[in-house]
Amino acid sequence: MSARTGNQYLEQICKNSPEVWIGADRVTDVTAHSATQGAAHEIARLYDLQHDARYRGDMLFTSPTTGQQVGTQFLVPTKQEDLLRRRRAHKIWADATCGLMGRTTDFIGAMLTAWYVNADFFGDTADRVRDYFEYVRENDLFLTHAIIDPPVDRSRPPSQQPDRFTYLGVEAEAEEGLIVSGAKMLATAAPYADEILVWPFSRRNHEAADAPYALAFAIPTNSEGLRFISREPYSSGNRFDHPLASRFDEMDAVVVFDRVLVPWNRVFLNQDYDRVNRIWEINSNAFTGVQSSARLMSKLQFVAGLAKRATELVRTDQFPQVRDMLGEITTYIELTRAALIASETTAETTASGAVVPNVTPLYAVRNSGNRWYPRVRELLQLTVAGGLLYQPADVSAFRSEIAGDLDKFYRGPEVAAEDRVKLYKVAADLAVSGFGGRHELYERFYAGDPLFLRINTQFQMYDWAHPLDLVDSLLDSYGVDDVLGASGEEVT
Numbered sequence: 055m056s057a058r059t060g061n062q063y064l065e066q067i068c069k070n071s072p073e074v075w076i077g078a079d080r081v082t083d084v085t086a087h088s089a090t091q092g093a094a095h096e097i098a099r100l101y102d103l104q105h106d107a108r109y110r111g112d113m114l115f116t117s118p119t120t121g122q123q124v125g126t127q128f129l130v131p132t133k134q135e136d137l138l139r140r141r142r143a144h145k146i147w148a149d150a151t152c153g154l155m156g157r158t159t160d161f162i163g164a165m166l167t168a169w170y171v172n173a174d175f176f177g178d179t180a181d182r183v184r185d186y187f188e189y190v191r192e193n194d195l196f197l198t199h200a201i202i203d204p205p206v207d208r209s210r211p212p213s214q215q216p217d218r219f220t221y222l223g224v225e226a227e228a229e230e231g232l233i234v235s236g237a238k239m240l241a242t243a244a245p246y247a248d249e250i251l252v253w254p255f256s257r258r259n260h261e262a263a264d265a266p267y268a269l270a271f272a273i274p275t276n277s278e279g280l281r282f283i284s285r286e287p288y289s290s291g292n293r294f295d296h297p298l299a300s301r302f303d304e305m306d307a308v309v310v311f312d313r314v315l316v317p318w319n320r321v322f323l324n325q326d327y328d329r330v331n332r333i334w335e336i337n338s339n340a341f342t343g344v345q346s347s348a349r350l351m352s353k354l355q356f357v358a359g360l361a362k363r364a365t366e367l368v369r370t371d372q373f374p375q376v377r378d379m380l381g382e383i384t385t386y387i388e389l390t391r392a393a394l395i396a397s398e399t400t401a402e403t404t405a406s407g408a409v410v411p412n413v414t415p416l417y418a419v420r421n422s423g424n425r426w427y428p429r430v431r432e433l434l435q436l437t438v439a440g441g442l443l444y445q446p447a448d449v450s451a452f453r454s455e456i457a458g459d460l461d462k463f464y465r466g467p468e469v470a471a472e473d474r475v476k477l478y479k480v481a482a483d484l485a486v487s488g489f490g491g492r493h494e495l496y497e498r499f500y501a502g503d504p505l506f507l508r509i510n511t512q513f514q515m516y517d518w519a520h521p522l523d524l525v526d527s528l529l530d531s532y533g534v535d536d537v538l539g540a541s542g543e544e545v546t
């Protein structure tokens with residue numbers, strides 16, 4: 055099969071709808087339910103973009119196994135141009151959603167590319183990982199992922215949780231595969247994804263007793279016994295009043311496994327706590343970091359544009375402190391762009407010929423984006439200020455008996471009330487809504503706890519050689535004897 059169209063995706067997910075719960079409501083068709091249809095249709099739109107004449111040169115390539123046109127998100131780079139192509143493909147999708155959907159299909163597409171490139175890490179199951187990558191590529195599947203355990207008792211390891219299957223673990227080994235039970239904390243986009251990729255997060259501290267929880271596998275989201283419990287949706291409301299939430303609310307869901315069968319060909323790690331502790335060796339951030347940096351860049355660009363246009367409309371953009379704040383946002387954009395370019399120009403070629411982006415500048419963006427974005431949202435509030443609430447409750451006011459008030463008081467010097475309110479509702483949806491709050495939380499945490507992430511990547515794994523060399527060279531350039539002469543007196 056070649057790269058899917060939007061309709062093919064929607065038909066497939068409609069036919070194979072997973073078990074999704076929103077409160078007491080069991081969703082039967084995620085392509086039609088008010089909470090999930092917005093995001094599902096956005097994903098469909100992205101699939102269609104792959105075939106758009108403007109983009110298909112970047113978004114598709116010829117499959118090495120079938121000769122069909124497949125998604126660039128699965129291109130294993132063997133030269134610099136491949137890296138650029140991968141970045142362009144990520145950026146096209148990120149721009150199409152204003153950077154507001156972090157878990158588009160290319161996030162796990164990038165993850166699986168890294169797993170494929172470093173499949174040897176998996177030992178005996180390396181071929182299963184390679185086969186699965188090819189299966190996903192050839193069927194153009196949309197994957198979500200779940201790695202974090204439920205926050206029940208964070209002070210204890212997996213084996214010491216209140217219930218044996220609080221955390222996802224192995225109940226039994228059957229002839230057909232593993233029977234697993236337990237939960238995972240969150241899988242964004244799970245309600246409308248085709249498959250789920252699962253592995254455990256560990257701060258490299260799993261021990262032998264935690265082995266039953268040391269699993270990596272992938273299964274269809276409609277597998278028997280698998281269910282998703284969604285958070286409250288933000289997507290209700292019309293497109294004028296909730297222009298972002300009505301389209302881009304990628305649902306987050308808790309994942310419950312109730313004696314789910316994982317076929318053997320989908321088991322990548324089985325009770326292998328040692329490999330789980332070393333899973334970072336796959337270096338998946340070298341690929342996912344390109345997707346998440348390109349996506350962050352689109353989001354920063356979107357917020358910058360929003361703040362610029364909103365302040366232009368009421369002419370606050372002429373004030374120096376407003377210009378300084380907008381300049382802060384564009385600074386982050388350019389640092390992100392620089393990191394992406396650095397990751398490509400300092401890429402390394404593996405023994406098998408894959409060209410892998412340098413993960414170091416990508417980590418720097420990960421460790422900054424989670425702090426930049428809350429600040430950028432604050433800058434949107436500081437620059438647009440009370441204007442974020444200076445709007446009628448809903449669009450119906452424009453066709454009501456108070457329409458004259460709106461026309462008079464909600465206009466700008468050169469803009470009519472309808473156009474001004476239209477733009478400010480977009481800003482409000484990001485700066486002060488529940489949807490906007492979720493976005494701040496997402497940027498803070500999607501890549502893990504910011505504290506440990508920075509300690510691990512910028513301190514423990516960081517290459518300190520050159521910083522320390524600089525200090526040592528300076529210290530080596532003088533000594534006590536250079537200052538005190540043979541007589542012990544200071545020499546000038």
Ligand SMILES: Cc1cc2nc3c(=O)[nH]c(=O)nc-3n(C[C@H](O)[C@H](O)[C@H](O)COP(=O)(O)OP(=O)(O)OC[C@H]3O[C@@H](n4cnc5c(N)ncnc54)[C@H](O)[C@@H]3O)c2cc1C
Pocket residue numbers: 157199200201202205208239240241242243306492495496499500501502503505506
């Ligand atoms: C919007 C959103 C979407 C997400 N999507 C996904 C997804 O698609 N897939 C997925 O797998 N995950 C997803 N996550 C989960 C995300 O990976 C976690 O939120 C993140 O790893 C932090 O874990 P936590 O939220 O459980 O926080 P916790 O680990 O419970 O941390 C809470 C606080 O306790 C501190 N703390 C915790 N443990 C320790 C310790 N041992 N020592 C010292 N301090 C500690 C932390 O520093 C933090 O301040 C998502 C999260 C959000 C918010």
